[in-house]
Amino acid sequence: MSVPAPAVLIVDDDEAIRRMLAAVLTKEGCAVTEAGDGVEATEAFRRRHADVVLMDIRMPHMNGLDAMKAILEVDRGAAVILMTAFAEVGTAVKAMRDGAFDYVIKPFDIEEIRVLVRRALEIRTMRADIVSLRRELSERYGAEGILTDNPRMMELRATVAKVARSNATVLIQGESGTGKELVAAAVHYGSPRATGPFVKVNCAAIPEGLLESEFFGHEKGAFTGAVGRRRGRFEQAEHGTLFLDEIGEISTGLQVKLLRVLQEREFERVGGSSPIKTDVRIVAATNRDLESMVKTGTFRQDLFFRLNVVTLKTIPLRERPEDIRLLAAHFLERFTAQNDVVIRGFDPAAMESMLAYPWPGNVRELANAVERAVVMSTSSVILPEDLPDSLRAERNALAAAGVESLADLDGVEIGRPLRELVGEFETRVIRAALAHNGGNRARTAIALGISRRALLYKLQEYGLGAREGAE
Numbered sequence: 001m002s003v004p005a006p007a008v009l010i011v012d013d014d015e016a017i018r019r020m021l022a023a024v025l026t027k028e029g030c031a032v033t034e035a036g037d038g039v040e041a042t043e044a045f046r047r048r049h050a051d052v053v054l055m056d057i058r059m060p061h062m063n064g065l066d067a068m069k070a071i072l073e074v075d076r077g078a079a080v081i082l083m084t085a086f087a088e089v090g091t092a093v094k095a096m097r098d099g100a101f102d103y104v105i106k107p108f109d110i111e112e113i114r115v116l117v118r119r120a121l122e123i124r125t126m127r128a129d130i131v132s133l134r135r136e137l138s139e140r141y142g143a144e145g146i147l148t149d150n151p152r153m154m155e156l157r158a159t160v161a162k163v164a165r166s167n168a169t170v171l172i173q174g175e176s177g178t179g180k181e182l183v184a185a186a187v188h189y190g191s192p193r194a195t196g197p198f199v200k201v202n203c204a205a206i207p208e209g210l211l212e213s214e215f216f217g218h219e220k221g222a223f224t225g226a227v228g229r230r231r232g233r234f235e236q237a238e239h240g241t242l243f244l245d246e247i248g249e250i251s252t253g254l255q256v257k258l259l260r261v262l263q264e265r266e267f268e269r270v271g272g273s274s275p276i277k278t279d280v281r282i283v284a285a286t287n288r289d290l291e292s293m294v295k296t297g298t299f300r301q302d303l304f305f306r307l308n309v310v311t312l313k314t315i316p317l318r319e320r321p322e323d324i325r326l327l328a329a330h331f332l333e334r335f336t337a338q339n340d341v342v343i344r345g346f347d348p349a350a351m352e353s354m355l356a357y358p359w360p361g362n363v364r365e366l367a368n369a370v371e372r373a374v375v376m377s378t379s380s381v382i383l384p385e386d387l388p389d390s391l392r393a394e395r396n397a398l399a400a401a402g403v404e405s406l407a408d409l410d411g412v413e414i415g416r417p418l419r420e421l422v423g424e425f426e427t428r429v430i431r432a433a434l435a436h437n438g439g440n441r442a443r444t445a446i447a448l449g450i451s452r453r454a455l456l457y458k459l460q461e462y463g464l465g466a467r468e469g470a471e
């Protein structure tokens with residue numbers, strides 16, 4: 001496959017310099033175009049985008065700095081290398097802030113130009129690689145990455161796909177381990193910003209005093225220990241998405257500063273004086289109830305409103321038992337592949353204790369349990385003893401409630417009508433589930449994956465209503 005020659009635009013009013021540079025760079029394998037001033041340069045660039053632009057600063061008609069700005073507006077990925085007289089080096093240094101790739105001082109050594117052009121081209125290739133990698137990520141981590149068999153979660157997944165396409169600020173609320181980060185990633189990778197960065201800040205993990213500089217960066221010497229200038233997360237996330245995890249943990253002081261950024265779309269580095277414009281989409285997540293934090297005054301109402309343009313609520317795993325089976329199979333596949341072992345599936349008793357367990361740590365706890373089981377397992381299926389003790393405790397509670405094993409066929413007299421046997425089995429299961437849920441019918445129905453109405457019907461049918469019906 002032949003790769004197109006890298007395009008270089010040489011801009012200088014001195015024809016001798018143009019000729020010399022053109023000769024050298026053509027020899028390097030570049031496709032060279034020339035322009036004699038800034039106006040010509042921008043026209044030439046519009047006709048054909050160059051990967052690298054070598055630009056003199058002082059020229060008639062339009063100077064190199066204005067031409068650079070015009071060119072970067074057309075394609076902000078172009079690498080502009082300024083060529084400047086020593087007396088004007090200050091201007092070139094300032095231009096670095098406006099997006100110049102680098103500068104050389106005239107008279108320059110031709111080797112210097114060669115090295116700079118090569119480096120600019122390498123960086124451009126790396127950028128292109130990053131963009132295509134991010135595109136791949138977006139195919140992998142879009143809303144389709146949210147696995148579920150549950151109707152409410154499917155609705156959430158559809159909303160995620162829809163919201164992703166907008167630029168709206170998103171607040172994700174839900175218990176720990178329910179997939180908030182997964183949803184945040186799906187919002188980013190499903191959005192037009194998918195080729196930009198997805199930057200995460202865990203607000204709970206960073207010491208209060210450092211959070212501001214983490215967000216906004218700092219200038220050299222802004223505080224003790226600030227040895228160099230540092231870009232903050234807002235700058236790192238430019239043209240992408242900033243994911244503020246555990247947003248409920250930030251101090252009221254920082255809440256004010258964050259609110260300002262959301263309103264004005266600009267911020268200042270710690271110790272800096274000039275505001276920096278920002279184009280960042282905010283996605284925030286929390287497992288705390290922000291609304292009640294607003295009521296008690298620990299979270300600013302105005303910030304809450306700014307963040308809460310779209311709310312997405314993730315659902316605890318115990319409210320979607322059908323996902324236990326699906327996700328367990330998914331994690332089994334992942335962890336057997338990672339550990340290079342072959343395990344066909346879950347022994348029925350193991351699956352049963354997984355289905356009976358309330359999973360307070362939600363999907364994360366399930367993933368950990370399966371990973372542990374894969375590591376512990378010595379057979380071709382996951383056995384109950386491969387699972388963490390907490391699950392077995394749950395199973396023992398079931399056994400105590402009169403159910404040895406829900407799939408246990410011992411003691412079943414073959415030859416009796418199926419309807420009768422199934423009825424007996426259902427009675428045992430429902431009784432155990434009721435006991436497990438402290439007699440609460442709504443929770444029992446959820447645990448069994450049936451509607452409340454269906455549960456009431458069965459309680460009546462099996463005459464369980466009177467004894468175990470406490471609500």
Ligand SMILES: Nc1ncnc2c1ncn2[C@@H]1O[C@H](COP(=O)(O)OP(=O)(O)OP(=O)(O)O)[C@@H](O)[C@H]1O
Pocket residue numbers: 145146147148174175176177178179180181182183287327363364367
């Ligand atoms: N529906 C799902 N499909 C596939 N994987 C999932 C799903 N939900 C969660 N996971 C996986 O479970 C793990 C926990 O999810 P995630 O980190 O997104 O939860 P969280 O809500 O951010 O948790 P925490 O509040 O503890 O930070 C991750 O490895 C995630 O990929």
Ligand SMILES: [Mg+2]
Pocket residue numbers: 180181245
């Ligand atoms: Mg998380």
